[in-house]
Amino acid sequence: MVDPNSEQSALLRRAGEALARLDAVGALGLIDQADAYGVTHNGILNRSVAMRLKGDFHGSLVQIDRALAIQPYDFIALLAKGALLEKIGQARAAVPVYRNALKIAPPRDRCPPALLAQIDYASTLIHREAETLRDHMRAEVEALRASVDPAILDRFDEGLEIYAGLKPAPKQEPLLLNYPRLPAIPFYDRALFPWLETLEAATPMIQGELEALIAGGMEGFAPYIAYPPEVPVNQWGELNHSDRWSSLFLYKDGERQQAVCDRCPGTAALLDSLPMADQPGFAPTAVFSALQPHTHIPPHTGSANVRLLCHLPLILPGPARFRVGNTTRDWKIGQAWVFDDTIEHEAWNDADQLRVILIFDIWNPFLAEGEKAMITAMMQAQRKFMTGG
Template identity: 75%
Template sequence: MTQDGPQAELLRRAAEALARRDPQSALGLLDQADRLGVTHNGTLNRALALRLIGDFNGALVVLDDALAMQPYDFTALLGKAAMLEKIGQGVAAVDVYRNALKIAPPRERCPPPVAAQMDHADGVVRRHAEALRDHMRNAVAGLRDTLDPAALDRFDEGLEIYAGLKTAPKQEPLLLDYPRLPAIPFYDRALFPWLEQLEAATPVIQAELEALLASSMDEFAPYIAYPKGAPVNQWGELNHSRKWSSLWLWRDGARQEAVCERCPRTAALLESLPMCRQEGFAPTAVFSALQPHTHIPAHTGSSNVRLLTHLPLILPGPARFRVGNTVRDWKMGEAWVFDDTIEHEAWNDADQMRVILIFDIWNPWLTDGEKTLITAMMKAQRSFTAAG
């Protein structure tokens, strides 16, 4: 109902009474205001007054009234969860805290008391999820030895997702989100028998890379190079920075002849592998150099129709890579294939530069006919956009 002048004055005085911790006076003023029409703000203040006098059940009833008026009121949800905690309904409180956090405003925009409540809510939800995880782990402990290591790793991730500690990895392509392709962070090596050939060639590639580094390090260009005025988002530190630099062997489908001529055995090896071939788009093959103690922030790639292969070439110390919920350390002589449309990030924790070879391949779940059609579709999109 519309607040008239007298009602607004009563609500103001009630708020002042609450500010000086006088809930009884506030309740009397709110009773008078309600006779002129029940309001959402008045209902929230009534709940606070009842909380201050220790009537937690009464406050809970009133907060439900407030939520009936405005179901997505963040403050009311936080208050309801706190009251459920007070009366010993911890599991119910977790659900309400979780719903409140889903609609929470950014912490930096919240006054300190509200930010503190949000931190408390985070802690309650997290501790509940950890307890649930531990309970489920104990319940299945006797069954774990029935799974092979790869299946067990997937199960453990699924258990933490089910408990609410992690979210399921999802594909977030920047360009093309092709349907019905599985969201697999790291792919099974068995799908790519040529990985052993690639790994065996590590010393050959290393030798050619070392020659390039000795003579052409200045040709390694910043991997991130946004034009002036473009929003850089998470790339502020690395934009136009040689902390993360690259030297391309193939770029957007075009063979970089000058580089390939200086590392002919690497180029020939790549030619023999099933790289993704799309005129004007792929393959891409690049030496990627990351300077000491540098972090590549979380990001996603352009299209799930192709996957990326990594082969480490220079590993002076610890270096980590995360895809979705899975974190791996690079190991010399071991390559992997991953879906870069799933959020991923990298760290070089060593005191010297880390270099890997990166190249793209087709997603193995595509048919040859689809590959042809997808390439034609992407070329048509590009020509349409250019013509517009």
């Protein structure tokens, strides 16, 4: 007695062999025979390939849609559909299909070269179409730009590139606490922090105390990244236990480092006059951060979005960049900024000498005073629970 399933499988296998020989007609005859036992996903895909070999791109596309109706997350079928849409002159319609395909693409190290070429082609087409869309939207709004404040234009331009699909929307990815209803703002408006002018005016004084620390051989500076052997280092492999990125703490996790503060009393007094975050066991943290020449701090995120970080550059021997989300800025002596470190950020010292900045944390300005106390108590309770204290 003939097993229908085995017979059907044999027919489809022979159809695949015919397609490998580019024998579309022979393959279609075998697929017709296999379909007599029942239509299958593989049979539909083979029929699509055969019709494509015959030059019937519209018919092949119909078959691909039939296959996707059975298995919507078929990566190869989605790639094939994108290619067929291009064949019939619908390249723009192919873009969202390719985009959906790439969302479920297998890891590159598991793809054969031919498939990698298709993936790279799809990525290029998606990017090129996004650039075309960006340029079109820019042209359409150009006449409106003159009436808008430049600071708003910067935000609008980022939004336009996000809308076009060229950039991801910045998002908060805190390692510890993701507190709800706080905005994801890479760099905050200076108007929210009127004390920044006081900080910036003290730059020469802070620089003088820092120079004395450096002249003393940078005593107390230690690698900023220092994972124990049993902990995965992830992106920190090059900087783990490395002096290429070192730090000297004035405050660390809420504890004043008195010996360091005694060595730079003016800086310590200034920090004490500023509205640093106050969370015993967590904040404030204030630190001199030193980055050696031609060193890159890889993308990372901070611990909690209830706090923001302030940077004040002190030693800038040359180009030094800082990226938060989609925004990259150059540090400038005497100019501080406040940013959300739970948004992915990274830094570069492109110069030939040491770069040093002062970093300290402050409360997120969108929190109420009573809320800050409750958040602190909540975080302390969580730590107590986790440590069994």
